[in-house]
Structure formats: structure tokens, C-alpha cells
Amino acid sequence: MDGHSAITRGRKFEQVRDGASAVFMREGYAAASVDEIARAANVSKATLYSYFPDKRLMFQEVLRAALDQGFREAVFRADHAAAPAKALPGVLTTLAGWLVSEPQLSLHRIVVAEATRFPEIAAAYAEAVQDHVIRPMAELIDGWIAQSKIMPHDTDQSAHQLMALISGQLLPCALLSERVPDDVRIAQVGTSTAILFLNAYAKQVA
Amino acid sequence: MDGHSAITRGRKFEQVRDGASAVFMREGYAAASVDEIARAANVSKATLYSYFPDKRLMFQEVLRAALDQGFREAVFRADHAAAPAKALPGVLTTLAGWLVSEPQLSLHRIVVAEATRFPEIAAAYAEAVQDHVIRPMAELIDGWIAQSKIMPHDTDQSAHQLMALISGQLLPCALLSERVPDDVRIAQVGTSTAILFLNAYAKQVA
DNA sequence: GTCTATATACGGATAGAC
DNA sequence: GTCTATCCGTATATAGAC
Known part of the structure; x- marks a missing residue:
């Protein structure tokens, strides 16, 4: 999976990478000095320097690892059989909690900060979000549409x-104020977002 | 309005500040060296160094000025008399275009990047968004509720x-890919967001 | 007031001992 | 393989000429 460029593995490799x-x-x-x-x-x-040829590659390896780690396990699990109104608030709250937890928050900040200097990292981050958040979410909604629980639309x-x-309501606060939203706020955003979505897309009962 | 700390104004002050x-x-x-x-x-x-005592204060002054500039004129203008379905897509498209234009985009990136090192700047940015975007938008919706065009809710x-x-759909792309969304994409986000909002909150005709 | 030239420290990176 | 000690460029900041 990885034939990097001149990074030497060895006994203290992970210790070094984690410190970095x-x-x-x-x-x-x-x-960072x-x-x-x-x-x-x-x-x-x-x-x-016995592990990494220079600071730049050290940084790239650190962020590659953080990305692997951060998106390793599914961001949310969804019961595709459950009704939207039952499942969605929990799904969105889970997603919201993941987003504002460490290391996701610091990862987001640094990827944005260094996007011009390390465009490949930014691209990898965007792709990870697409693969691990957007697509599973779209498939969940597709399932609801197939069950006629949700009006057909561009999922x-x-x-x-x-x-x-989720991100637009929580990230500004989390990134700008050090004070990370608490569980109550996270659940409130998850729930209100679910309500907005269902009001707009749920099949009308009439 | 400003009694800073030891910043000397003078003939080339703006030239220096703009270069910085x-x-x-x-x-x-x-x-930045x-x-x-x-x-x-x-x-x-x-x-x-005859204008600024050190690099740190130079940075703070630069960002203070960029904030003043960026939020100087209204981010969007709204005809409070027009119907929501008529006005909202344009309002949101204007907001979207502003958000991904320079210098707003670079400002957003750098404020996020330096939020831990310069928390006062981050706080000022968050407050400017609240004052110049969120509040006017809430007041616009309040007006529609008063006219019974929109269902009463927490505006x-x-x-x-x-x-x-708007920001959650455009900023990731704009910040992570160098490739800023074009006008078509901006209008599409503005329009689809208006539709989502109106489906969820518009007074049902029935 | 503005510049040239410089002080001084710290940065990334390496040589050589063990 | 890892450390100590060091190289050398570049960083912020300033002194002194004009």
C-alpha cells in the first residue's frame, strides 16, 4: 500500500511519528521546530533525521497517518431498516460528535491551513470525506427512497x-473559540438538522 | 476607535500594511518572513520596524484591517417586501459569491489556521460573521414570518x-482545491439551498 | 524618515563518537 | 542505531549613516 520516498521504518518509528x-x-x-x-x-x-529525510516529508507522513487513523472506522453506523425520523437524528449526532472530536478537529484546521503548501494532502482529505461521509450518507438516503420513506431527489x-x-454549524465555533461544543449542543445540532431535512424531503403523509 | 499598542502611523503606513x-x-x-x-x-x-514594533503586532494590524475591509459593506442586500421564493435564491447566491471571493477566502483560511495563536482575531471574525451575516439574515426571515410568508420558528x-x-458546501471545495467554484456552481448552491429552506419552512398553501 | 549593514539567535540538517 | 556537538543559512530585530 505504500512505497514512500525514502522514509525509513524502524524501532522508534511510531514514537517519532507520534511526537511529530x-x-x-x-x-x-x-x-513547528x-x-x-x-x-x-x-x-x-x-x-x-534517521527516519525522515527532512521536515517536509515528516509532516506529510504525519498527516497521512492521521488521515488513515481518523477515517479508519466508520464515522457513523446506520440501521438501513429503521425509519428516517427514527434513525437520522442519531446518525447526524454521531457524525457531529466525530467531527468536533480530536484529532478530527485539529486535522481539519491544519489541512485547511496548509492546503496551498500541501495540495496533495488537502485532496486526500477531501476524498476521505467523500468516501467515508458523503457516499455512505447518500446510500442511506437512497435506501429510504427505495422504501418510499423519502421523496426521490438528488441524494x-x-x-x-x-x-x-453539521460542519457549518459546529466547525466555526469549534475552530474559532477553543471552546468545543458540548454534548448537548452536538445533539441539538444533530436533531435540528434531521428535522430540517425531514421537513424538506420526507414523503408527505397526505 | 483605536488606541492600539505602539503602532506608528505615517506616510508609508498603508503601503507597508498592504505589502504585509x-x-x-x-x-x-x-x-511569512x-x-x-x-x-x-x-x-x-x-x-x-519603524511602523510596527514586531512581526506579531504587524500581523494583528493586518488582520484587523482585512476584517474591517471585508465586512465594511453589507454582504447582501435584501428587498424585505419581496416574497421569500423570489428573494431568497438571489440573497443566498450573493452571500455565496462573497464568501468564496478574495479576500474573504484567504481571510477565512488564515483566521482558522491562527485561531489558537491569535484567539482575539478568531473571536473578532466570529463576531463579524454574527453581526453582518447571521443577524441580517435572521431579521429578513423575521420579516417574512411577520408577513405570514414563512412558518414561525427560531430564526x-x-x-x-x-x-x-452555503459555507459548508462551498468552503471545503474552495479551501482545499485552489480551484474556486465558478459562478454556475455558486448560483446552484444558492438556489438549491433556498429550495431546501422553503420546502422546510414555507407556509404550506393548503 | 529611510536605507545599508550588522548583531544575535534559532532554524534545519549533519559528522562523528559510542 | 542513537546521541552529542556542530555546521551554516536564515530569521527577527537594531545601530548608525545619510
């Missing part, structure tokens, strides 16, 4: 709308 | 939902 991850996530790319990373990883600078669009509602 | 702005917006805080800023502003480093919440739909 902590510093990069906190400081960003440019402000290699000395600081070495301290965080409890190794010398020379050891760092790729509505999945994007749901993600936008 | 260009470099900071492109590189971020840490990666003072040499580069001096070159962009066509002055010497010593001149920079602060629905204004946040509208902003979330």
Missing part, C-alpha cells in the same frame, strides 16, 4: 447538504 | 442553518 504529530497538530507546519519535535518524541534530532446533493449543516 | 497583508495572506503567520514583506512593500526592513437557528449550508 503532536507538535505539528498544535503548531502547524512552519511554526525540529528541536521541539525531538523533545516531544524523546529522541535526538539526529534520530529524527449526492442532499448528503452534501447534511454534511454542510 | 499580501505576504501574510499567502504564507500564513510563521512562514520579514524580508519577504519588506520586498513586497518596497521598503527596507528598518522601515517596517437565529435557521439563519445559522442557511449560512452553514
Whole structure:
């Protein structure tokens, strides 16, 4: 799965990568110093450089790993048999909670911050969201449409709308204020978003 | 309106600030070098430091000015008399276009990137969005409710939902891909968001 | 007031001991 | 393989000429 460029694996590889991850996530790319990373990883600078040829590749490897980790397990599980009104609030609340938890939040911040300097990382992040959030969501809605629970429509669009509602309501607060939304707020956003969606797309009973 | 801390105004003040702005917006805080800023502003480093005591205050002044500028004129104008279905798509398309235009886009990126290092700037940004986007939008919807065009509901919440739909659908693409959405895409997001909102909140004709 | 030239520290990266 | 000690460029910031 990975034939990188000149990154040496070895005994302390993960220790080094995790230390680097902590510093990069906190400081960003440019402000993170290699000395600081070495301290965080409890190794010398020379050891760092025995694993990574330079700071730039160290950063890329750290973010690649964080992405793998962050999207490893499903972001939400859905009972495709349950009725939309029953399942959707929970699904969206789960998604919302995942989005504002660490390391997703720091990952989002740093990917946005470094998108111009590391466009491949930004592209990989966008693709991961598409594959692990948007598509499963669209398929869930497709299922409801097949069961005639929801009016037929463009589900790729509505999945994007749901993600936008969740992230657009929670990320500004979480990213700008240090004060991460609490569980009550998360559930409130999940629930109100579900209501909005169902009001707009649910099959009218009439 | 501003009794800053030790920033000297003078003949080349704006020239310096604009040069600094260009470099900071492109590189971020840490990666921007003072040499580069001096070159962009066509002055010497010593001149920079005659206006700003240090790089940090230079950055804060640059972002304060960018915020003033970005939110100076109304983000959207709305005919409060027009019917929601008539007015809303245009309002949202205008908002969407503003959001993905420069310097708003770079401003958003850098505020998010530096939110932990410059929390006051992040707070000022969040407040500007609240004052210049969310509140006017909520008041617009309040007007429609008063005219019985829209079902009564929590308009602060629905204004946040509208902003979330616009920003959540456009910003990821604009921030992560360099390739800013074109006018067609912007109008499509504005229109589809209006439709979603009206389906959910418009007074049923029945 | 603005520039040239410089002080001083810290950055990334490496040589060589163990 | 890992560390200590160091190289050398570049960073922020300033002194002094004009």
C-alpha cells in the first residue's frame, strides 16, 4: 500500500511519528521546530533525521497517518431498516460528535491551513470525506427512497447538504473559540438538522 | 476607535500594511518572513520596524484591517417586501459569491489556521460573521414570518442553518482545491439551498 | 524618515563518537 | 542505531549613516 520516498521504518518509528504529530497538530507546519519535535518524541534530532529525510516529508507522513487513523472506522453506523425520523437524528449526532472530536478537529484546521503548501494532502482529505461521509450518507438516503420513506431527489446533493449543516454549524465555533461544543449542543445540532431535512424531503403523509 | 499598542502611523503606513497583508495572506503567520514583506512593500526592513514594533503586532494590524475591509459593506442586500421564493435564491447566491471571493477566502483560511495563536482575531471574525451575516439574515426571515410568508420558528437557528449550508458546501471545495467554484456552481448552491429552506419552512398553501 | 549593514539567535540538517 | 556537538543559512530585530 505504500512505497514512500525514502522514509525509513524502524524501532522508534511510531514514537517519532507520534511526537511529530503532536507538535505539528498544535503548531502547524512552519511554526513547528525540529528541536521541539525531538523533545516531544524523546529522541535526538539526529534520530529524527534517521527516519525522515527532512521536515517536509515528516509532516506529510504525519498527516497521512492521521488521515488513515481518523477515517479508519466508520464515522457513523446506520440501521438501513429503521425509519428516517427514527434513525437520522442519531446518525447526524454521531457524525457531529466525530467531527468536533480530536484529532478530527485539529486535522481539519491544519489541512485547511496548509492546503496551498500541501495540495496533495488537502485532496486526500477531501476524498476521505467523500468516501467515508458523503457516499455512505447518500446510500442511506437512497435506501429510504427505495422504501418510499423519502421523496426521490438528488441524494449526492442532499448528503452534501447534511454534511454542510453539521460542519457549518459546529466547525466555526469549534475552530474559532477553543471552546468545543458540548454534548448537548452536538445533539441539538444533530436533531435540528434531521428535522430540517425531514421537513424538506420526507414523503408527505397526505 | 483605536488606541492600539505602539503602532506608528505615517506616510508609508498603508503601503507597508498592504505589502504585509499580501505576504501574510499567502504564507500564513510563521512562514511569512520579514524580508519577504519588506520586498513586497518596497521598503527596507528598518522601515517596517519603524511602523510596527514586531512581526506579531504587524500581523494583528493586518488582520484587523482585512476584517474591517471585508465586512465594511453589507454582504447582501435584501428587498424585505419581496416574497421569500423570489428573494431568497438571489440573497443566498450573493452571500455565496462573497464568501468564496478574495479576500474573504484567504481571510477565512488564515483566521482558522491562527485561531489558537491569535484567539482575539478568531473571536473578532466570529463576531463579524454574527453581526453582518447571521443577524441580517435572521431579521429578513423575521420579516417574512411577520408577513405570514414563512412558518414561525427560531430564526437565529435557521439563519445559522442557511449560512452553514452555503459555507459548508462551498468552503471545503474552495479551501482545499485552489480551484474556486465558478459562478454556475455558486448560483446552484444558492438556489438549491433556498429550495431546501422553503420546502422546510414555507407556509404550506393548503 | 529611510536605507545599508550588522548583531544575535534559532532554524534545519549533519559528522562523528559510542 | 542513537546521541552529542556542530555546521551554516536564515530569521527577527537594531545601530548608525545619510
